[in-house]
Amino acid sequence: AQKVTQAQTEISVVEKEDVTLDCVYETRDTTYYLFWYKQPPSGELVFLIRRNSFDEQNEISGRYSWNFQKSTSSFNFTITASQVVDSAVYFCALSEANRDDKIIFGKGTRLHILP
Amino acid sequence: DAGVTQSPTHLIKTRGQHVTLRCSPISGHKSVSWYQQVLGQGPQFIFQYYEKEERGRGNFPDRFSARQFPNYSSELNVNALLLGDSALYLCASSLGSLSSTDTQYFGPGTRLTVL
Numbered sequence: 001a002q003k004v005t006q007a008q009t010e011i012s013v014v015e016k017e018d019v020t021l022d023c024v025y026e027t028r029d030t031t032y033y034l035f036w037y038k039q040p041p042s043g044e045l046v047f048l049i050r051r052n053s054f055d056e057q058n059e060i061s062g063r064y065s066w067n068f069q070k071s072t073s074s075f076n077f078t079i080t081a082s083q084v085v086d087s088a089v090y091f092c093a094l095s096e097a098n099r100d101d102k103i104i105f106g107k108g109t110r111l112h113i114l115p
Numbered sequence: 116d117a118g119v120t121q122s123p124t125h126l127i128k129t130r131g132q133h134v135t136l137r138c139s140p141i142s143g144h145k146s147v148s149w150y151q152q153v154l155g156q157g158p159q160f161i162f163q164y165y166e167k168e169e170r171g172r173g174n175f176p177d178r179f180s181a182r183q184f185p186n187y188s189s190e191l192n193v194n195a196l197l198l199g200d201s202a203l204y205l206c207a208s209s210l211g212s213l214s215s216t217d218t219q220y221f222g223p224g225t226r227l228t229v230l
Contacts, residue, residue, distance in 0.1 A: 004157075035218070043203055045158070045221035091157050101148065101209065102171050103219060105157030 002027050004094050006106035013082055014114050021077045021109045023092030029053075031097040034068065034075045039089040039108070051075065079111075087113045117142065119208050119222030127228045128196050136191040136225045138206030146170070146211030147189040148219055149181055152203040164189055165211045193227075201229045 003026040013019045025034065036048040049059060051068050059066045063080045079086055089108045095101060120139045128134050140147050146165040150158035160173040164183035183189045187208075193200055203226050207219035 037221070042223065043226070044223040045205060045207075047218060047220055050218050093157075101146070101163055101217065101219070102160035102173060103148075103150075103158075103207075104160070107155075107157050 002094055002096060002104045004092050004104055004106035006092055006109050008109045009107070010110045010112070012112040012114060015084055016081050018078060018080050019082055019111065021079075021090050021092075021111065023075045023077065023106060025073050025075065025092070025094045027094060027096055029096040033095045033097065035091075035093040035095070035103065036066065036075075036077050037091045037093060037105075039091060041088070045091070048077075082113045084113045084115055087111060119206055119220055121204075121206050121222040121225050123225060124223070125226045125228075127230065129230050130196055130198060132196050132229075133192065133194050134196060134227060136193075136204050136206075136227070137188065138191070138208075138222060139188045140206075140208030141220060144208040144210055144220075145187055146209045146217070147183055147187065148207045148209070149189070149191045150205040150207065150221075151175070152205055152224070153199075153201070158205055161191070196229045198229050201227060203227075 005024045032053045034051045038046040065078045067076045089110045091105050091108045093103045093105045095103045122137045148163040149161040152158040162181045163171040167183045178194045181191045203224045205224045206222045209217035209219045
């Protein structure tokens with residue numbers, strides 16, 4: 001069964017602190033894709049990253065970085081030097097290949113960056 | 116380039132009524148997916164359409180239906196509305212290649228309130 005768990009419901013940090021959002025996934029497929037989306041108060045889901053199951057290289061994009069570890073079925077997201085504009089709900093998601101492309105989302109982590 | 120567009124932005128209906136939500140994908144994208152997001156949860160997959168054919172369906176009752184038009188835009192229809200149908204309805208578009216799972220880009224959503 002496919003499942004994505006984001007154990008942190010809500011996190012608050014002071015601006016400029018680093019913060020890591022955890023994501024653990026379950027799948028029986030060997031080929032799958034992992035995603036992170038950001039949902040600001042406006043409601044639109046903003047795509048951040050997609051990673052396939054065969055690429056375990058960590059990725060860095062500006063202040064954002066992602067740590068993919070198949071051994072622990074985790075795909076964690078770190079924001080370095082957080083800013084108030086990073087305040088949003090962040091969703092980790094999973095899609096299995098050769099299926100209907102449906103994305104299974106976690107319940108999200110609400111991140112508050114305090115000035 | 117225009118992103119995914121959805122209409123209307125907000126909608127208020129009463130129980131038992133019918134509603135039609137509309138979505139226009141990113142230019143060049145041939146696949147449209149629909150998701151339901153209730154307050155405090157991650158989006159739940161409803162349908163995916165590719166080249167005007169249903170490619171996948173989530174665990175939703177038959178009151179939910181959809182279709183895709185030759186220009187790749189899509190409609191989601193919900194009959195006999197229930198209070199529990201109140202949610203943000205998100206449309207996502209993707210290139211729609213059948214060989215891999217494409218990244219889905221989301222629209223701003225339609226917020227449906229059922230009274």
